[in-house]
Every structure is written in C-alpha cells, then in structure tokens.
Amino acid sequence: MEADSERLAFDPPSAALARLADSWDIATGYWSFFGDWVEVPASTLRAVLQAMGVEAQTEPDVEAALAATEAAPWRELLPPSIVVQAGSGEVAVHVADHHDVSLAVALEDGSWRDVGVPDQQPESRMVDDSLVWEVRVALPADLPLGWHTLHAWQRPHGSGEVDREGTCVLVVSPTHLPLPAGRPEYGGRAWGLMAQLYSVRSRRSWGMGDFADLADLAAVAGSERSDFLLINPIHAAEVTSPIEPSPYLPATRRFLAPLYVRPEDIREAAYLAPDDRAQVAAARATVSASNTDPSRIDRDAAWAAKRAALQVIHSAPRSSGRQRSLDAFLERQGPPLADFALWCALEEHYAVTLAAGEERPAEAWDIGSDLVARLRMELAGRVAFHSWLQWIAEEQIAAAQAAAHDAGMRIGLMHDLAVGVHTKGSDAWSMRDMYAPGITVGAPPDMYNQQGQDWSQPPWLPKALEGAGYRPLRDMVRNLVRHAGALRVDHIIGFFRLWWIPAGLGATAGTYVRYDHEAMIGVLALEAHRAGAVVIGEDLGNVEPWVREYLSARGILGTSVLWFENEADGRPMPPEHYRKALLATVNTHDLPPTAGYLAEDHVRLRARLGLLTQPVEEAHADARRERETMLAVLRGRGLIGDDPTEQQIIEALHVYLAAAESVLLGVSLVDAVGERRVQNQPGTDTQYPNWQVPLADSAGEPVLVEDLAANERFVSLAGAVDHALRRVARERGLA
Missing domain, CATH: 2.60.40.10 (Immunoglobulins)
Known part of the structure; x- marks a missing residue:
C-alpha cells in the first residue's frame, strides 16, 4: 500500500521535459548508493532548469525552450570557449x-x-x-x-x-601531469604530514595556528624526511563574528584567510613606534594564554585580536620598494581582489548598522547597485586595508613554502580546495551570475545519511563557466598553487557532476547535473602544470570506475583510506593491490584519529550525541570486530605482537600501508602525537566543536610546534615510515 502511494505521488516528466533536461546535462535518473535506478520527478527537473534560466513550467514552455536550446549553438559563429588536450x-x-x-x-x-x-x-x-x-x-x-x-x-x-x-x-x-618526484631511496615514492593548521599552535601564536606555525611545522616535518605537508583549506572566511569554523564552507575560494597571518612577521611591524608596538603586544596578550588551552579554538577572539594589531601595522609607512611590491600585487589581482575587499568592508559596515538596529538593504546584496557603488567610494579605506591583508597573506604563505623547500621537502605545501562556498559569501555575491540561484549542492541518500546531505553551497552554472572561458576556475586554482607544490581537490567528482538540491525540496529530491569534465580538468591540469604542482583528487565514495580511470590517465592522483579499502568479502584489501597513482592514508579529517578509534571513543561520542542508528552495544561490537580483523592482518605480517600498545598499532598500520605501490603516503599529525579527539564529527553542527579542536596528545595535553622535534611518538612514527619505505624499495629492487 505504501509503495502504491509513493508511485501515485511521483510526478513523471514528459518525454519533451526529459529531453530538455538532458540537453542541459541534468540527469533524469541515476543509480543510487544502494544499486537502485531512481527516476527524477518533473518538479525537480523544472526547478533545476529554472535555476539555469530556462522556463519549463508548462509543456508549451518546454517545447519552446527545447527548440531554442537546440538552435542556440547554430546562431553563434564560434562557441564561447574550447578546452583541448595538447x-x-x-x-x-x-x-x-x-x-x-x-x-x-x-x-x-x-x-x-x-x-x-x-x-x-x-x-x-x-x-x-x-x-x-x-x-x-x-x-x-x-x-x-x-x-x-x-x-x-x-x-x-x-x-x-x-x-x-x-x-x-x-x-x-597538457594530456598528462607527471607523477610527483619522490626520493630515490624510496623508489621514487614520498610521504608527508597531514595537519589541520588552525589546531597546530606555538607559544608565539595568537590562539590558533597560523602561517608562521606552518613554516615551523614544515621545517620540523622536512627534517624527518617528509616531502609534503597537506593542510586544511585556507580560503578566506568571514571578517566579522561569528566566523564559520568549517574550512570547507569559505566565503571565497580564490583568496586566503587573513586569520592565519602572523602580525609580528610583517616587515613594517619591526619599525613601529613604541606606542604602536605596545598596541600590538596588548592585542596579542588578549589571546596568547589560550595557546596552551587544549579545549577549543576561538577564531572570533583570535581575529578580533589580530585585526586590532593589523590595523596598527597597516597604518605604518612602507618603504618605496615595499609600496611598489604592494602596487604590483594589487594590479596583478585586479578587480576580483577589489570586489572581495569591498565585500569585507561591507560586512564590517553592516555589522555596525545591524548592531544599531538597522537592517541591511536589499540593494547591498547586488554588486551592481548604485548603493554598492557609493559605498565602494565611502569605504575605500577599509577596502585598501583588506586588499593589503591579501598581500601580507601571500607573502607569509610564500615564506612557508620556502621554509618547506629549505627543509628538504620535494613537494612542500599541499593545499586543499573546498567543494564550494558559502551562499552569502564573497564569491556568491561578486560572481552572482556564475552561481545557480535557489540551489545548493550535497549528496543523495546513502547508508550513512538516509535523508541525503545538503552542504549549503551554491553550485557553479555550467553554461556560465563556459561563457566566462573558465576564468573563475583558472584564477582560483592559479592563486592556490602559486606558492604550493600540490593541490588536493576535495570531492573531485564535482568536476564531473554535482548533486543539485532545489530550495525547499530536500536533499532526497535532488538530481545530478553534469559538468564538462574535459574542460574543467583541462584547466586544472594546465594551471597545475604551469606551477609544477601535483594534483590529488579526493575520489572516495560513490564514484564511477571510469572517472578514476580518466583521472589517472590525466596524471591526477586518487585517494585511498585504509579503513575503506576492502575486498569483496569485507576483509582488508592488501596494500599491494592499491593503485599506484594514489595518495594513501590511514585516516582522514572526517574520521576519528587512530588512537581514538582503537579505544572506541567514536562510538561513545556518537552515542552521546544521539547519532547511532543501532544499539550502542552493537556499535561497540562492530568497532571491535573491525579492529580485531585489522589487528589479525597486522599480526599475520609480523608487524605487531600478541599484546601491542596503542603506539605500536599506529606505527604498524603505517608500515603496513607502506607496502602499497602508491606514490604518496600521508601521515596524520593527530596519529603522530596520539590525539584521540576527532576534528569533525559528520552529522553534527553545534552539538560538537567541529574544526575547533586544538592538537593534543593521548593524555589531552596540548602539543605545540616547538615541542614536536622532541616528541617521542612523532619522531618514532616518522622513523618507522622512513624505514618501511626504504625497505620496500630495496625489496622491489627500486633503490
């Protein structure tokens, strides 16, 4: 009876509507995570077409739109853009x-x-x-x-x-990007550290990790023969409180977060007058004590302190050479930077008016309005300040990359590109015509989220990207790889298709929209090639096999996580069966650190937060079964004894992973120091301090950058990975 009701409720598209949707690369059906073929209702297709600027509410509308769509390319002498392989x-x-x-x-x-x-x-x-x-x-x-x-x-x-x-x-x-240049003693392979930068603090930090800490962390990791340092996205977020803690929901993906700037490392800070220097010191004093607080990162407090100091430093005179450098940077970045800086200034301006009880007028959301043009003039001083901040941020990230190379890293910094941006962020505001109105992206239902996922991010319009010659994508990638040796692309399947969710319909009522992957991957490959950067695509989850084959053919590495790699019978896949063109890791930022996983902390946390879909006893039993299966595999290879310690198991897992042919091996910093708390608990928002957990050891004591070089667990794990990679290379006759 229930199935009959669902069948009656389904609104099937007409043949013409289905043809129109397909001509706009909108899926009219798809294979679900559970292996079922799902038909997309007409209401979803019409909503997605509407967001693309196609009127399709009635059948006459559909017929007219179909005729116009088919004739459109014939009316133009040339297409708006072409991306080809050499x-x-x-x-x-x-x-x-x-x-x-x-x-x-x-x-x-x-x-x-x-x-x-x-x-x-x-x-x-x-x-x-x-x-x-x-x-x-x-x-x-x-x-x-x-x-x-x-x-x-x-x-x-x-x-x-x-x-x-x-x-x-x-x-x-380029047709194909080359594999990364690893170490000869590793048979051409390389390993690197993976860290959440905001969580990695020093005694000189301003309450959270910053670019100076990044440079120091790179130096420490490089001294242990690490060749790359993968960090969370450092895209710019809000400049007013509250600051979104998730680095995967930024205001823009083109510009850097000044939140990570170290004020004292700005050259002009060294020449401040005594009173100005005192102001900077006083600002830092408001947050410096939190550097050793293991409980929680407070971005709002850190930014309030830094902004006060940065405003003082910005007012200091610059030498003629420094000013010329700033001017050249502003000219190179051009109008996109001016628009981003204006957005920052407007956010500050309307934060003040909101506090006074005045609402932001609708005109302020339109970058082309007369109001915004007037405020661009009135807020010129703040626009200049936020433009200057980007110059400083680029200088400091460049210094961190230089420190990585100086420490012997062959790749250096590996940036992370988020899937999208905030609906009210800078990119969605300044490039409004590039984004689909009334649409957010996410994921369809799967075994972990039976209601699907809505990531609250607007998708790029495929036709708008093509019409813009893919310059927004080019500029975004170019800025990220300018001072990096590698780029990890989160959810790289988004370069092929994205799950579009019309407003008000819910994640289950979405559908896939296809993108021109030849064009988008081509732009990505060209900019990476020019920067000499490696590209890694996060291709986990429900990814069609041909996508992985295509990415591999273009020289873009895939991703494998130990706990997700299983044979058909459910047993762990031997690492010797992993792909070569790969970044292999034991875990990710969305999984519990290995120490916490071994202790079943993740089960207790999910039970406390009400996230379990099964009795807690069953969840613990499943966790123990998965753990014991893996321990049996490690024992079978002689990597652990009968009663191993937590540290021994973590090292054994990484030695086990070193047996893969995968060209890159990633080691989470949380695993290297014994941290047990997860950085991000999927399925939560305010219930858990996602992306706000400072780095600590297994006892909950803070771990600072200055202490890493002498941290026994860190040094031991790095040594174990180094020894394992050397041994595997010798056994295979590669070193």
Whole structure:
C-alpha cells in the first residue's frame, strides 16, 4: 500500500521535459548508493532548469525552450570557449549559407597561427529561416599549452569584406601531469604530514595556528624526511563574528584567510613606534594564554585580536620598494581582489548598522547597485586595508613554502580546495551570475545519511563557466598553487557532476547535473602544470570506475583510506593491490584519529550525541570486530605482537600501508602525537566543536610546534615510515 502511494505521488516528466533536461546535462535518473535506478520527478527537473534560466513550467514552455536550446549553438559563429588536450581538438564553426570562413589563433605570447579549413561534408540546419552550415575544423596539433584566443571571420562568397567576426577562449592543456618526484631511496615514492593548521599552535601564536606555525611545522616535518605537508583549506572566511569554523564552507575560494597571518612577521611591524608596538603586544596578550588551552579554538577572539594589531601595522609607512611590491600585487589581482575587499568592508559596515538596529538593504546584496557603488567610494579605506591583508597573506604563505623547500621537502605545501562556498559569501555575491540561484549542492541518500546531505553551497552554472572561458576556475586554482607544490581537490567528482538540491525540496529530491569534465580538468591540469604542482583528487565514495580511470590517465592522483579499502568479502584489501597513482592514508579529517578509534571513543561520542542508528552495544561490537580483523592482518605480517600498545598499532598500520605501490603516503599529525579527539564529527553542527579542536596528545595535553622535534611518538612514527619505505624499495629492487 505504501509503495502504491509513493508511485501515485511521483510526478513523471514528459518525454519533451526529459529531453530538455538532458540537453542541459541534468540527469533524469541515476543509480543510487544502494544499486537502485531512481527516476527524477518533473518538479525537480523544472526547478533545476529554472535555476539555469530556462522556463519549463508548462509543456508549451518546454517545447519552446527545447527548440531554442537546440538552435542556440547554430546562431553563434564560434562557441564561447574550447578546452583541448595538447596535440588534438577541433572546433565547430557555424557559417551562413553562401559564405566562407577563415580562422586564426592569437597565441598567449602575442603571435598568431593560421588554422586551415579542410574540405569536408558539413551539416546544415535552418535557423531563423536561414540556412546555416556547421563546419568542424581541426586545430593545429602543435599549438603550445596556454590560454589563447581563436578568431573566425565570415565573408560572402567571392568577397573580401568580413560581415561577421567571432572569438572564443581556446585553452590548450597538457594530456598528462607527471607523477610527483619522490626520493630515490624510496623508489621514487614520498610521504608527508597531514595537519589541520588552525589546531597546530606555538607559544608565539595568537590562539590558533597560523602561517608562521606552518613554516615551523614544515621545517620540523622536512627534517624527518617528509616531502609534503597537506593542510586544511585556507580560503578566506568571514571578517566579522561569528566566523564559520568549517574550512570547507569559505566565503571565497580564490583568496586566503587573513586569520592565519602572523602580525609580528610583517616587515613594517619591526619599525613601529613604541606606542604602536605596545598596541600590538596588548592585542596579542588578549589571546596568547589560550595557546596552551587544549579545549577549543576561538577564531572570533583570535581575529578580533589580530585585526586590532593589523590595523596598527597597516597604518605604518612602507618603504618605496615595499609600496611598489604592494602596487604590483594589487594590479596583478585586479578587480576580483577589489570586489572581495569591498565585500569585507561591507560586512564590517553592516555589522555596525545591524548592531544599531538597522537592517541591511536589499540593494547591498547586488554588486551592481548604485548603493554598492557609493559605498565602494565611502569605504575605500577599509577596502585598501583588506586588499593589503591579501598581500601580507601571500607573502607569509610564500615564506612557508620556502621554509618547506629549505627543509628538504620535494613537494612542500599541499593545499586543499573546498567543494564550494558559502551562499552569502564573497564569491556568491561578486560572481552572482556564475552561481545557480535557489540551489545548493550535497549528496543523495546513502547508508550513512538516509535523508541525503545538503552542504549549503551554491553550485557553479555550467553554461556560465563556459561563457566566462573558465576564468573563475583558472584564477582560483592559479592563486592556490602559486606558492604550493600540490593541490588536493576535495570531492573531485564535482568536476564531473554535482548533486543539485532545489530550495525547499530536500536533499532526497535532488538530481545530478553534469559538468564538462574535459574542460574543467583541462584547466586544472594546465594551471597545475604551469606551477609544477601535483594534483590529488579526493575520489572516495560513490564514484564511477571510469572517472578514476580518466583521472589517472590525466596524471591526477586518487585517494585511498585504509579503513575503506576492502575486498569483496569485507576483509582488508592488501596494500599491494592499491593503485599506484594514489595518495594513501590511514585516516582522514572526517574520521576519528587512530588512537581514538582503537579505544572506541567514536562510538561513545556518537552515542552521546544521539547519532547511532543501532544499539550502542552493537556499535561497540562492530568497532571491535573491525579492529580485531585489522589487528589479525597486522599480526599475520609480523608487524605487531600478541599484546601491542596503542603506539605500536599506529606505527604498524603505517608500515603496513607502506607496502602499497602508491606514490604518496600521508601521515596524520593527530596519529603522530596520539590525539584521540576527532576534528569533525559528520552529522553534527553545534552539538560538537567541529574544526575547533586544538592538537593534543593521548593524555589531552596540548602539543605545540616547538615541542614536536622532541616528541617521542612523532619522531618514532616518522622513523618507522622512513624505514618501511626504504625497505620496500630495496625489496622491489627500486633503490
């Protein structure tokens, strides 16, 4: 009876609506996590089309939209953008009847390259009562990598006069990124440390980890033969309280969080007048005591203190050389930085007016409004301050990367790219036309979240990205890899498809929207290639096998987590069966640290928070069974004895993982010091201090950066990994 009711409630799309949705790369059905084929209701398809600017509420609307969609490319001489792999590619040119066309490429370096138009049998179509021909033209195979512009000129037969001209962005990307350069003694492999930067503090911090702590951590890790340091996303968040604690829900993905700036490391701070220096010291004094508090990171307090100090330093005079450096930075970043800094200034401005009882006017949410134009002038001083902060942040992250290389790291910093941005953040405000209105992204139901997930992030509009020549994606990646050796892309399946959720329908009523993965991966690969950076895609979960094969073919590494890699019978997969093009780790930031997992702390925490979907006794039994299965595997390889300590098990797990061929091996800092508390408990919001847990040891005592070099557990685990990688390389004849 219940199944009949669900069947009656389902609103099936018409054939025309389904065809229209498919033409806009909207899935009309999908395979669920549980292996079922799910049909998408018409209400979802209409809502997603509406967000894309396509009217489809009635069948006449659908028919009209379908005709317009099919005719649209035929009305343009060239598409808005093309992304091709080096040595291949073609372009479809739409030419009016009785006309000729010629093409040329304006290369990035200013030179030109002609494009031939071979004889062929073109297709034709009547468009607006006129005959149009589609000619597919092969691009020169020797075009250099880069961002070029394709030009096309249409002329009537027998005439030299151009009656139509078109241009499009032409991106030529590398076919394949090289594998990272590891250590010869490891057989070309490398290992690195993974850390949540905000949690890693020193005695000189301002209540949370910062770029100076990052440089010191890189130096310590490098001295232990670590070749990379993966950190949480350091995208900019809010500049007013409350600051969103999740680094995966930023205000922008293009600019850095000034929250991580160390004020005293700014050159001008060294030349402050005594009174100004006292103000900086007083600001730090308000939060310095919290550096040794193991309970919780307070971003709002840290930013309030830093902002007070940074304003003093910003007011100090700069040398002519420093000013020229700042001016060059501002010119290079251009309008996007000016818009981001304006957003920061507006957030501060309206925080004050809100405190006075005044609401933010609707015009303020429109970057093109007269009000925003006026406030851009009135708040010029604050705009300059926030622009300056980005210059300082870039200087300090560059210094951290230099410290990593100086310490012997072959890769250095590995940044993390979040899936999306906050709905009311800077990117969604300044690039409103690039995002789908009334839509958020998430995930469909699975065994962990039967109601699905809504991540409260607006998705990019695929057509808008194409129309913008993928510059927003380019600029975002370029800024991140400018001072890094690698980039981890969280949920890289989002470059292929995203789960769109129309407002008010709930996560279960969403559907997948496909993106041009050739274009998006091409842009990612080109910018990584230019920076000499490695790219790692987080490809966990429900990912189609062909996606992993495609990424591997493009030289983008995948991700494997020990606890998720199992054979068909449920037993742990031998590491020898892992993929080579991979970053292999024991855990992730969304899992409990191994010490806490072994102690079943995660079960007790989920029980306390009411997150268990089974009796607590069963959950403990399942955890013990999984743990004992893994311990049996470790014993079978002679990696632990009958009664191993927690530290011995953690080291054995990493030695076990070293047997994989995977080119990169990641070691969580929390595992290296014995931390037991999870950084992020999925399924919670305010019930648990997600992304606010300072680094501590197994006894709950804070672990500071200065103490790491002498931390017995840290040094022992690093040594165990080093020894294991050397031994495996020798056994395989690779070293």
